[in-house]
Amino acid sequence: MKLKLATLALGATMAAAPVMADLVFPSLSYRTGPFAAGGIPFADGYADYFTLLNERDGGIGGEMASVPECETAYNTEKGVECYEATKDSGALIYQPLSTGITYQLIPKVTADGIPLHTMGYGRTSAKNGKVFSHVFNYPVNYWDGASVGVNHFMKQAGGSLEGKKITLLHFNGAYGREPIPTLEALSAKHGFDFNAIPIDYPGQEQKSQWLQIRRERPDFILFWGWGVMNQVAVQEAANIRFPMENFMGIWWSGSENDVIPAGDGANGYKSLQFHNVGNDFPVFDDIQKYVVDAGKAAGAGDQVGTVLYNRGVYAAFLAAEAAKQAQAANGTSAIDASMMRDAMESLEITAATMEAAGLPGFGPEFKVSCENHGGDGLAAVGQWDAASQSWSLISDFEPSDGSVIGPLVDADSAAYAEENKVAMSCN
Amino acid sequence: MPDQLIFGMEVFLNGLMAGVLYALVALGFVLIYKASGIFNYAQGVMALFSALTLVGIMEGQIPFAHLINAIFGTELHHFGWHVPGILAIVLTMAVMVLLAICVQKFVFRHLVGQEPIILFMATIGLAYFLEGVGDLMWGSEIKKLDVGLPQGINLAIDETTFGWFGYGFFIDNLDIVATIIAALLVAVLVIFAQYTKQGRAMRAVADDHQAALSVGVSLNFIWVMVWSVAGFVALVAGIMWGTKSGVQFSLSLIALKALPVLMLGGFTSIPGAIVGGLIIGVGEKLFEFAIGPLVGGATENWFAYVLALIFLVFRPQGLFGEKIIERV
Numbered sequence: 029m030k031l032k033l034a035t036l037a038l039g040a041t042m043a044a045a046p047v048m049a050d051l052v053f054p055s056l057s058y059r060t061g062p063f064a065a066g067g068i069p070f071a072d073g074y075a076d077y078f079t080l081l082n083e084r085d086g087g088i089g090g091e092m093a094s095v096p097e098c099e100t101a102y103n104t105e106k107g108v109e110c111y112e113a114t115k116d117s118g119a120l121i122y123q124p125l126s127t128g129i130t131y132q133l134i135p136k137v138t139a140d141g142i143p144l145h146t147m148g149y150g151r152t153s154a155k156n157g158k159v160f161s162h163v164f165n166y167p168v169n170y171w172d173g174a175s176v177g178v179n180h181f182m183k184q185a186g187g188s189l190e191g192k193k194i195t196l197l198h199f200n201g202a203y204g205r206e207p208i209p210t211l212e213a214l215s216a217k218h219g220f221d222f223n224a225i226p227i228d229y230p231g232q233e234q235k236s237q238w239l240q241i242r243r244e245r246p247d248f249i250l251f252w253g254w255g256v257m258n259q260v261a262v263q264e265a266a267n268i269r270f271p272m273e274n275f276m277g278i279w280w281s282g283s284e285n286d287v288i289p290a291g292d293g294a295n296g297y298k299s300l301q302f303h304n305v306g307n308d309f310p311v312f313d314d315i316q317k318y319v320v321d322a323g324k325a326a327g328a329g330d331q332v333g334t335v336l337y338n339r340g341v342y343a344a345f346l347a348a349e350a351a352k353q354a355q356a357a358n359g360t361s362a363i364d365a366s367m368m369r370d371a372m373e374s375l376e377i378t379a380a381t382m383e384a385a386g387l388p389g390f391g392p393e394f395k396v397s398c399e400n401h402g403g404d405g406l407a408a409v410g411q412w413d414a415a416s417q418s419w420s421l422i423s424d425f426e427p428s429d430g431s432v433i434g435p436l437v438d439a440d441s442a443a444y445a446e447e448n449k450v451a452m453s454c455n
Numbered sequence: 456m457p458d459q460l461i462f463g464m465e466v467f468l469n470g471l472m473a474g475v476l477y478a479l480v481a482l483g484f485v486l487i488y489k490a491s492g493i494f495n496y497a498q499g500v501m502a503l504f505s506a507l508t509l510v511g512i513m514e515g516q517i518p519f520a521h522l523i524n525a526i527f528g529t530e531l532h533h534f535g536w537h538v539p540g541i542l543a544i545v546l547t548m549a550v551m552v553l554l555a556i557c558v559q560k561f562v563f564r565h566l567v568g569q570e571p572i573i574l575f576m577a578t579i580g581l582a583y584f585l586e587g588v589g590d591l592m593w594g595s596e597i598k599k600l601d602v603g604l605p606q607g608i609n610l611a612i613d614e615t616t617f618g619w620f621g622y623g624f625f626i627d628n629l630d631i632v633a634t635i636i637a638a639l640l641v642a643v644l645v646i647f648a649q650y651t652k653q654g655r656a657m658r659a660v661a662d663d664h665q666a667a668l669s670v671g672v673s674l675n676f677i678w679v680m681v682w683s684v685a686g687f688v689a690l691v692a693g694i695m696w697g698t699k700s701g702v703q704f705s706l707s708l709i710a711l712k713a714l715p716v717l718m719l720g721g722f723t724s725i726p727g728a729i730v731g732g733l734i735i736g737v738g739e740k741l742f743e744f745a746i747g748p749l750v751g752g753a754t755e756n757w758f759a760y761v762l763a764l765i766f767l768v769f770r771p772q773g774l775f776g777e778k779i780i781e782r783v
Contacts, residue, residue, distance in 0.1 A: 060586075062705035064595045200753040226753035230708045232700055233476075235469050235627075236743040236755060242625055243462055256705040259597065263699060267607045267627055285597045289701025293607070323528070328521055328594075 050094035051087070051363065053078060053347055054114040056124040061101035062230060063255045065285050066336055068327060070125055071097065073340020075326035076319045080311070081348060083318040088351050089361040095326075104128040111136060120368040121145055121347050127203040130163075135448070138162045143369040147343055148173070148279050148302050152206055153440035155402030157373060158452040160441065164372050166346075166403030167394045168302040168428075171436060173278050174207035174250065175428035176407040177300055178214050180276070181248045189220040195246035197237060197253070197261060200226035204252045207278075209440075211250070213432045231257030238264040251277040258286035266293025276300065276409070282419070283335040287412045295414035298422075300407045303342040303391040305419040307333025311341065311386030335419060338390075345385055350375050373398055392425035398454035405433065458622070465616075465624045466744040467737055472630035474736020475637045476695055480713040481720065481728040482640070483688040488722045490661045490681040493563070493574045497582035499710025501551075501686060504589045506693030506702040508550050510600050511593040513543040518592045540602035544690070551686030552679075554585075559679045567674070586707065595704060600697040604632050633695045637729070640691060644684070644725055653680060661723075711756075718763035721776025730774060731763075738762045 055074050058067030078093040087093055096117060098110035107129030111122060122137065123145045124130055130150035137144040144163045146154065152171050154163040182189050196211055198204030208224055215222035223244070225237050231253065241249065249270070253261055258281045265275050273296045277286065282299020312332055320329035331337040354363040354371035363371075375396045382390050394403035406425035413420065445452055480502065487495040495501075511518065515534040523531055538546070562577055605628035613623035648654040659667040660677045668674060693702070696709050720731025739755040739762070747754045766774065 059595070060590070060704075062703075062708060064590075065597045065703055068595060224752075226751065228753045228756040230705050230711075232696065232705065232709060233473060233712065233755070235473055236466070236740055236747070237752075239462075239466060239469060239625060239744075256700050256703060256708075259700045259703070263606070268625055269608065285701075285703075289597060289599045291599065291601070328524070 050118070051091045051351055052114075052118040052120055053093060053095050053344070054110070054117065054119050054122060055095050055097045056100050056107055056110045056122065056126075056129065057097050058100050058102040058125070060099060061103070063102040066255065066280075066283065067102065067125065069283075069331040069334050069336035070340040070343070072325065072327035072331050073337040073342075074123070074344045075340075076315050076332075077311075077341045077344035077348070079319045079324050079326070080315050083322065083324065084314060088348055089355040091355075091361045093348070093351075100124070100126065100129065102126055104132055108132050108136075115140055115142060118364070120351065120363065120365050121372075123147065123343050123347070125149070127151075127206075128201075131202065134160065134163055140365075141369070142365040143372050145343070145347065145372070147339075147346065149203070151444075152402075153437045153444065155400060155437050156441035157398045157401040158441075158454055159445045159450050160401060162369055164396065164401045166375070166396050166401065167377070167392050168405050168407050169402050170203075170206040170252075170278065171210040171433045172402075172405035172428035173300045173407055174210040175214060175405075175433060176409070176426055177250050177276050177278075178211070178218065178220075179426065179429070180298075180409050180423065181274070182218065184273070185247070189218045191219065191221075192248065193221040193223075193244070193246040194248045194250060195241060195244070196222070196224040197241070197249055197251045198224060198226055199231070199253055199257060200228050203254070203280075207250070207252060209436055210433060213436065214429065217429075217432060227253070227257055227261075229257075230255060231260055234260050234264050238268055241270065242268045247274060249275045251275065251281050253277065253281045257281075258283075259289045262287055262294050262297055263290045265297070266290050272296035273298065273411075279339075279407075282410055284417070284419070285336075287414070288417065292414045294412055297412045299410045299412070299419070301335070301410045301419075301421060302407050302425075303338055304387075304389060304408075305335055305338060305410055305421060307338075309387050309390060311345075314386060315341075342387075342391060345387060345390075346375070346377070349377065349381060349385070372396060373401070402437075405430070461620045461622050463741065463744060465622075466740050468624065468626060469630070470737035470740030471733055472626065472634060472736070473740060474716075474733035475634045475729075476630070476692075476732075477712045477716050477736055478729045478732025479633065479637055479640075479688065479692040479695060480709050481716040481732055482644070482725065483685045483692065484713055484717055485720075485722060485725055485728045486644075486681055486685045486688065489725075490657050491563070491574075491664075491678055492571060493578060494571070494722070495685065496575060496578040496710075497585060498685065498689060498713070499707040500582040500585045500589075501554075501689035502693040502696065502709060503702075503704060503706040504554075504585045504693075505547055505551055505686060505690035506600060506697040506706060507589045507593040507598070509543055509547040509602075509690065509694065510598040510697070510702050512546050513538050513540060513602075514598075516593060521594060522591055544602070544694075547690055548687060551690060552683045555679050555682035555686055558682055559675060563678060564675065582707070586704065590704070597701045597703040600694065600702050602694060602698070604629055604694070604698050606698065629695070629698060636691060636695075640688065641725060641729055647684075648725070653677075657681060712759075715759040715763035717773070718760075719766045719773060721773025723777050724773070724775030727773060727775030734766075734774075735759050735762060 057071035075095045078095050100107040130146045146165045152169040154160040154165050276298040279300050287294035350372045354367040358367050392406035405428040408421045408425045409423040410419045411422045483498040515536045517531050520531050609626045612626045617623035656672045716731040720727030739759045742758045743754050
């Protein structure tokens, strides 16, 4: 009996563990819990892109990619457990899709020498690679998002925000409070009134916040929400008849999930995006052919082309491109985390790179360096059309205000360096 | 009239409406606790499960489709029909009754006479089980729920108050409907408990289940009945909250809103759940309005518990709870 159990246990371990020669891209996913509706499409997109590379191209540079999943349920403690459980599997990169988990992993990945990519989330000042050697947040961060949003409102207001009022409606936590310093600085620069209204987790009840908005009548609202908070906010905005074209969410408040429950009332709602939307890209034809139709999709295959699925694909694409560049730079296909980190620090995504991957114009072009782990901070504005039930980009990928964000990044990263005794350097 | 007073009146009215929605969730807890002494941790998940089932039936979704497809390689998703809202509600209620029978037969029947903490732990297990089954049956994507309830600003109130104060009050039509439904629900529950044979039997079981047994009351039947009624209340709460936010797994978190209501109103009183809900709703909204801006806002979650705790200092059994005196 004991022998049988031991054999079963060994078999299970062998089945679960990645083959050590694979390129390992652990996926700290959340397919359960209150945030599953956002976590599932991202995890599916992330896994499906690597499956596509394996099935169509024979892997990356001849090495098969493996994507072991670990369920975090968007819980920080579980996320850290997942990291500890998978880091010795040859992990090349982590993308935890959670600001809370990111904050806990920053010192750990730095000590373990594994790069952490927090694409459009996490600690904004990680853009400074002289302080955060193993943390990358390209192509864009929250402060870029706040700046691009304000720029868009400025254009909408005819070129000036003087005397206008912008309200930040936000998740009452580290994630939601991230853009406040930027918006305060932009308020001083452009002469608009700014106030912030927090919403406590989970955000199912937002009557107080929307009554306040109705009383104060801001000209524009920026919104930093996640999970059920998004759907309720869009519904409440529709209820008080706030003009939807003046209401813009960050990219985590701009998926189909967030607007469909509000029906026609959500029409015209805007959201920042750092990658394109829809499924009109060659890569999705290949995913359909090699992954979904072949029965190898990570999920049900019904999320292809949705905003968060696309984000998962984009995250995997950026990781795969860094792996390719690491292989080229080191002359070996069997790269390790250190090589991956170095490649991420010199990553360049051009139009040609995206075209070659079947993603023409899918995201902004950008270049990473030691001084700049955050890329060029370009974001676009998307708008929801309730009739066609689809998002479309209504602007190009446009730059943020570097003159405001640069000093804020320097100040915050310097404070982190001092607090944690990190010597600033570029290797 | 000063602006702040007018705004305060609007906040007060919205607080009352929010309180009704909290009370709807709290009612389910009260019913089960009153009849069986079980604090049902799964009440929030029951609201989620019922709302998921309702949308699934309305949309003609095939239950366990993903599982069936994964095992048999099929491509099944929908039956191809849509079920009208009323019929879907009736069918969902049938599912909730079936659930009540299963819960009683497979869980609590085997735990009769156990310590309250054991029963509580069983409801925690039930919550996780139901959440998992709900996911397997209906999927985890966010679903739009539309049973025809009106939503958005009530224009009549807006225009009337504008005429009076020069400022139109915002009252959500959905909140008005929820208030009417909650009032009807409470009236029906009170009449049921006071004037029907089954209701009196339920109260007898609540007072002393052994004595009730001795006079021929069937414990099994009463507990199935109570879990079914709690399932119905969960369905009503699931419809109201699901209409606001779409049906999604965070719906189970509405239970968090019920806890301070229960602490304040008492675990054993139906009117207590209503009055407690109203006090919490109004209290948290007025506090957020008056004090929130001074302390950075987002006070509602913690203030509801502080308010409940303040009441507990003076009435540990809650406003309407039964005072338990144990003589040594």
